[in-house]
Amino acid sequence: MADLRLRAEIEESKSELARLRQRMSLDVPTVHKDFSLISLISKWSGAETSVSLEEFLSSIERASIGRLDVSDRFQVAMRRLADPAKTFYSTCLELHAGDTTWQKFKSVFKERFRNSHNDKHHFMKLQTARQLKSEWPQEFADRCPWVGI
Numbered sequence: 228m229a230d231l232r233l234r235a236e237i238e239e240s241k242s243e244l245a246r247l248r249q250r251m252s253l254d255v256p257t258v259h260k261d262f263s264l265i266s267l268i269s270k271w272s273g274a275e276t277s278v279s280l281e282e283f284l285s286s287i288e289r290a291s292i293g294r295l296d297v298s299d300r301f302q303v304a305m306r307r308l309a310d311p312a313k314t315f316y317s318t319c320l321e322l323h324a325g326d327t328t329w330q331k332f333k334s335v336f337k338e339r340f341r342n343s344h345n346d347k348h349h350f351m352k353l354q355t356a357r358q359l360k361s362e363w364p365q366e367f368a369d370r371c372p373w374v375g376i
Contacts (some may be wrong), residue, residue, distance in 0.1 A: 265290075265303050272311035273340050280340045284333055293353075315339055343376040 268290060271283040287300050287307070306361055308316055315336075322335055358367040 245347075265306060268303065268307050269308040270307050271312055271344060272309040273315065277309075280336060298327060302333050304332060306330075312336070312340070 268286050269278065269283075271277055271280070273280070277283075284304070285355050290303070307315060319335060319339075321327075322332060352371075356367075358364070358370050362370070
Protein backbone atom coordinates (compact mmCIF):
# COMPACT_ATOMS: atom_id res chain seq x y z
CA MET A 228 0.00 0.00 0.00
CA ALA A 229 2.75 2.45 0.94
CA ASP A 230 4.69 1.38 -2.14
CA LEU A 231 1.76 2.25 -4.43
CA ARG A 232 1.28 5.65 -2.75
CA LEU A 233 5.01 6.41 -3.11
CA ARG A 234 4.93 5.51 -6.82
CA ALA A 235 1.85 7.71 -7.34
CA GLU A 236 3.57 10.64 -5.64
CA ILE A 237 6.70 10.13 -7.77
CA GLU A 238 4.61 10.07 -10.97
CA GLU A 239 2.74 13.18 -9.85
CA SER A 240 6.04 14.95 -9.10
CA LYS A 241 7.43 13.96 -12.50
CA SER A 242 4.39 15.33 -14.31
CA GLU A 243 4.56 18.55 -12.26
CA LEU A 244 8.26 18.96 -13.19
CA ALA A 245 7.41 18.39 -16.86
CA ARG A 246 4.69 21.06 -16.72
CA LEU A 247 7.06 23.52 -15.05
CA ARG A 248 9.81 22.86 -17.60
CA GLN A 249 7.38 23.37 -20.46
CA ARG A 250 6.07 26.60 -18.95
CA MET A 251 9.60 27.92 -18.43
CA SER A 252 10.59 27.16 -22.02
CA LEU A 253 7.51 28.92 -23.42
CA ASP A 254 7.73 32.07 -21.30
CA VAL A 255 9.72 35.13 -22.21
CA PRO A 256 13.01 35.16 -20.32
CA THR A 257 12.96 37.17 -17.12
CA VAL A 258 14.59 40.58 -17.39
CA HIS A 259 16.09 41.81 -14.17
CA LYS A 260 15.86 45.57 -13.78
CA ASP A 261 18.59 47.40 -11.95
CA PHE A 262 17.27 50.46 -10.10
CA SER A 263 20.60 51.07 -8.36
CA LEU A 264 21.85 53.33 -11.15
CA ILE A 265 19.04 55.85 -10.77
CA SER A 266 21.27 57.62 -8.26
CA LEU A 267 23.02 59.07 -11.32
CA ILE A 268 19.90 61.19 -11.91
CA SER A 269 20.04 64.20 -9.64
CA LYS A 270 17.22 64.79 -7.17
CA TRP A 271 14.68 67.46 -8.00
CA SER A 272 12.97 69.63 -5.41
CA GLY A 273 10.97 72.10 -7.45
CA ALA A 274 12.71 75.02 -5.76
CA GLU A 275 14.06 77.91 -7.84
CA THR A 276 17.63 76.87 -7.05
CA SER A 277 17.17 73.39 -8.52
CA VAL A 278 17.33 72.50 -12.20
CA SER A 279 14.21 73.14 -14.24
CA LEU A 280 11.42 70.60 -14.35
CA GLU A 281 11.97 70.13 -18.08
CA GLU A 282 15.62 69.31 -17.48
CA PHE A 283 14.71 66.83 -14.74
CA LEU A 284 12.11 65.08 -16.89
CA SER A 285 14.38 64.91 -19.92
CA SER A 286 17.20 63.41 -17.84
CA ILE A 287 14.84 60.59 -16.85
CA GLU A 288 13.65 60.10 -20.42
CA ARG A 289 17.22 59.97 -21.72
CA ALA A 290 18.30 57.46 -19.08
CA SER A 291 18.63 53.98 -20.49
CA ILE A 292 20.24 52.43 -17.46
CA GLY A 293 19.54 49.14 -15.78
CA ARG A 294 17.19 47.89 -18.54
CA LEU A 295 14.48 50.33 -17.50
CA ASP A 296 11.63 50.91 -19.92
CA VAL A 297 8.99 53.58 -20.41
CA SER A 298 6.77 52.21 -17.66
CA ASP A 299 9.62 52.56 -15.13
CA ARG A 300 10.12 56.30 -15.69
CA PHE A 301 7.34 57.17 -13.27
CA GLN A 302 8.96 55.01 -10.58
CA VAL A 303 12.37 56.61 -11.16
CA ALA A 304 10.97 60.14 -11.04
CA MET A 305 9.05 59.40 -7.87
CA ARG A 306 12.23 58.18 -6.14
CA ARG A 307 14.28 61.20 -7.25
CA LEU A 308 11.95 63.86 -5.80
CA ALA A 309 13.01 66.03 -2.88
CA ASP A 310 11.03 68.53 -0.81
CA PRO A 311 8.79 70.43 -1.75
CA ALA A 312 8.18 68.35 -4.90
CA LYS A 313 8.10 65.19 -2.79
CA THR A 314 5.50 66.74 -0.49
CA PHE A 315 3.38 67.69 -3.48
CA TYR A 316 3.59 64.14 -4.83
CA SER A 317 2.65 62.68 -1.44
CA THR A 318 -0.47 64.81 -1.20
CA CYS A 319 -1.60 64.55 -4.83
CA LEU A 320 -4.24 61.81 -4.87
CA GLU A 321 -4.37 61.94 -8.65
CA LEU A 322 -0.84 60.50 -8.85
CA HIS A 323 -1.53 57.66 -6.43
CA ALA A 324 -4.16 56.00 -8.61
CA GLY A 325 -3.25 52.56 -9.89
CA ASP A 326 -3.41 53.66 -13.52
CA THR A 327 -0.96 56.57 -13.24
CA THR A 328 1.28 56.79 -16.28
CA TRP A 329 4.46 58.68 -17.08
CA GLN A 330 2.50 61.13 -19.22
CA LYS A 331 0.05 61.79 -16.39
CA PHE A 332 2.95 62.38 -13.97
CA LYS A 333 4.55 64.86 -16.38
CA SER A 334 1.37 66.80 -17.02
CA VAL A 335 0.46 67.10 -13.32
CA PHE A 336 3.96 68.26 -12.39
CA LYS A 337 4.15 70.70 -15.30
CA GLU A 338 0.86 72.22 -14.22
CA ARG A 339 1.94 72.54 -10.58
CA PHE A 340 5.53 73.70 -11.12
CA ARG A 341 5.09 75.81 -14.24
CA ASN A 342 7.21 78.91 -14.46
CA SER A 343 5.17 81.57 -12.69
CA HIS A 344 7.63 84.43 -13.27
CA ASN A 345 6.64 87.14 -15.67
CA ASP A 346 8.80 88.71 -18.35
CA LYS A 347 9.80 91.58 -16.07
CA HIS A 348 11.32 89.18 -13.56
CA HIS A 349 13.39 87.46 -16.26
CA PHE A 350 14.48 90.79 -17.70
CA MET A 351 15.69 91.95 -14.26
CA LYS A 352 17.62 88.70 -13.74
CA LEU A 353 19.24 89.15 -17.13
CA GLN A 354 20.13 92.77 -16.42
CA THR A 355 21.75 91.94 -13.08
CA ALA A 356 23.62 88.82 -14.23
CA ARG A 357 27.40 89.14 -14.07
CA GLN A 358 30.05 86.96 -15.59
CA LEU A 359 32.73 85.79 -13.13
CA LYS A 360 36.33 86.80 -13.77
CA SER A 361 37.56 83.29 -14.56
CA GLU A 362 34.39 82.25 -16.38
CA TRP A 363 34.20 81.67 -20.11
CA PRO A 364 31.15 83.06 -21.94
CA GLN A 365 29.78 79.56 -22.57
CA GLU A 366 30.14 78.71 -18.86
CA PHE A 367 28.27 81.91 -18.00
CA ALA A 368 25.46 80.99 -20.41
CA ASP A 369 25.29 77.48 -18.92
CA ARG A 370 25.12 78.87 -15.39
CA CYS A 371 22.30 81.24 -16.32
CA PRO A 372 19.66 79.00 -17.94
CA TRP A 373 17.04 81.74 -17.72
CA VAL A 374 19.00 83.80 -20.28
CA GLY A 375 17.47 81.70 -23.06
CA ILE A 376 13.92 82.19 -21.78
